[in-house]
Amino acid sequence: MRGEKRIYERDVIIETIxxxxxxxxxxxxxxxxxxxxxxxxxGFQGGVIFASSFVLYLVVFGLAAAGKRFPEGxxxxxxxxxxxxxxxxxxxxxxxxxxxxxxxxxxYIPLTHMFEENRALGMDLVEIGIGIxxxxxxxxxxxxxxxxxxxxxxxxx
Amino acid sequence: xxxxxxxxxxTLIVIIALVxxxxxxxxxxxxxxxxxxxxxxxxxxxxxxxDVGFTEAAVGAGATTAFLIxxxxxxxxxxxx
Amino acid sequence: xxxxxxxxxxxxxxxxGLFIYVAEDIPAFGDPNSAPNRYVKxxxxxxDEEIVGNLNQGVIPPGLMDKIEETGLPLxxxxxxxxxxxxxxxxxxxxxxxxxxxKYYALPTTQFGTAPDAPKEQxxxxxxxxxxxxxxxxYAPIIRYMExxxxxxxxPNMVTYILADYRGYDTLGETTVIFTxxxxxxxxxxxxxxxxx
Numbered sequence: 416m417r418g419e420k421r422i423y424e425r426d427v428i429i430e431t432i433x434x435x436x437x438x439x440x441x442x443x444x445x446x447x448x449x450x451x452x453x454x455x456x457x458g459f460q461g462g463v464i465f466a467s468s469f470v471l472y473l474v475v476f477g478l479a480a481a482g483k484r485f486p487e488g489x490x491x492x493x494x495x496x497x498x499x500x501x502x503x504x505x506x507x508x509x510x511x512x513x514x515x516x517x518x519x520x521x522x523y524i525p526l527t528h529m530f531e532e533n534r535a536l537g538m539d540l541v542e543i544g545i546g547i548x549x550x551x552x553x554x555x556x557x558x559x560x561x562x563x564x565x566x567x568x569x570x571x572x
Numbered sequence: 573x574x575x576x577x578x579x580x581x582x583t584l585i586v587i588i589a590l591v592x593x594x595x596x597x598x599x600x601x602x603x604x605x606x607x608x609x610x611x612x613x614x615x616x617x618x619x620x621x622x623d624v625g626f627t628e629a630a631v632g633a634g635a636t637t638a639f640l641i642x643x644x645x646x647x648x649x650x651x652x653x
Numbered sequence: 654x655x656x657x658x659x660x661x662x663x664x665x666x667x668x669x670g671l672f673i674y675v676a677e678d679i680p681a682f683g684d685p686n687s688a689p690n691r692y693v694k695x696x697x698x699x700x701d702e703e704i705v706g707n708l709n710q711g712v713i714p715p716g717l718m719d720k721i722e723e724t725g726l727p728l729x730x731x732x733x734x735x736x737x738x739x740x741x742x743x744x745x746x747x748x749x750x751x752x753x754x755x756k757y758y759a760l761p762t763t764q765f766g767t768a769p770d771a772p773k774e775q776x777x778x779x780x781x782x783x784x785x786x787x788x789x790x791x792y793a794p795i796i797r798y799m800e801x802x803x804x805x806x807x808x809p810n811m812v813t814y815i816l817a818d819y820r821g822y823d824t825l826g827e828t829t830v831i832f833t834x835x836x837x838x839x840x841x842x843x844x845x846x847x848x849x850x
Binding site for chain 1: 804805806807808809810812813814816817818821822824825828829831832834835836838839842843
Binding site: 447455456457459460463464466467470474553556557560561 | 622623625626627630631634635638639642643645646
């Protein structure tokens with residue numbers, strides 16, 4: 416990031432505060448995803464909060480720096496990874512019971528010895544899948560929306 | 573469900589929505605929509621549906637505002653006519 | 654102010670007043686024990702001697718069976734006097750049809766995971782005598798989720814277990830919709846070429 420040509424002024428306060436704040440935002444997002452079973456929250460909310468940390472990074476440090484941190488190809492791959500994780504957990508229920516259980520019947524995934532615990536853990540896996548998809552999609556939408564302005568000479572608002 | 577708080581919040585929401593559709597400055601309209609989402613999240617939480625309020629606060633007041641500002645940066649700021 | 658603004662203001666005010674009026678008027682708003690939330694009324698039939706006699710002897714009347722078959726719901730297997738029903742409905746004449754086992758619990762679980770407990774009996778169809786007619790109600794499925802969900806899934810948050818477990822297909826479709834939105838944004842807004850250096 417040093418020595419780059421920037422199209423706007425750097426602000427020490429904003430950069431320092433964002434640097435400090437972004438890891439905590441991401442930690443809170445992971446907490447919301449995992450804690451969705453026990454309290455308010457879930458995959459969608461946690462994914463949105465996680466994506467908002469990327470949005471903050473992009474707003475503060477610019478598109479070029481953010482594009483290096485979150486490469487577009489990886490982001491596009493993560494978008495489909497979440498849906499595949501969700502559908503894969505559903506398919507796993509059929510596979511491990513050789514067709515005895517229905518699709519998305521998490522109790523039959525052999526994670527623990529309790530039927531109910533299996534359901535809770537399957538739900539957690541599914542929430543993680545939703546979180547990955549939502550995070551990648553919102554980041555992607557924002558990156559694509561702010562693309563044009565900086566590319567074409569970067570006129571300041 | 574506390575009725576006076578509900579009535580106050582809903583009245584504020586109606587006023588904010590009215591101002592948001594009549595204002596000429598689109599940036600102000602976006603900020604008003606963000607405030608609308610935040611008050612709506614408070615209404616949801618006050619109705620004991622914390623999950624919906626959480627989603628409204630994260631998506632409506634956070635992500636949508638960022639998207640709308642990014643979209644506004646590609647057009648003009650002032651509404652014509 | 655232009656006339657259209659005035660019209661918009663007036664209509665929004667009317668809609669807001671209507672919303673407040675309706676929200677105040679919903680009976681037992683958010684109360685899971687209120688009757689409309691707890692039971693779903695299916696149909697009502699005439700209470701002639703034969704049907705009532707059959708019900709009292711523990712036999713399902715044929716006319717009632719046909720009516721239930723028309724609705725496409727699972728057929729009842731036995732009749733029982735309803736016990737322990739709370740609320741204002743208990744003063745009427747109640748019978749309960751009980752479905753002994755649900756398909757969800759009848760699946761074999763041998764080598765993978767323990768089988769859940771013995772099939773839990775659910776009051777499925779409830780009958781109330783109202784003057785000359787018998788009203789047939791059904792236990793609302795959402796109440797079953799609310800009562801049984803927590804110890805069926807070991808997850809205390811009701812929203813999470815309904816969204817991710819009982820309504821898993823819905824959430825899968827929702828995730829697919831979000832994914833489709835991302836793909837369409839890439840298709841429509843993405844610029845060709847590399848990121849600016």
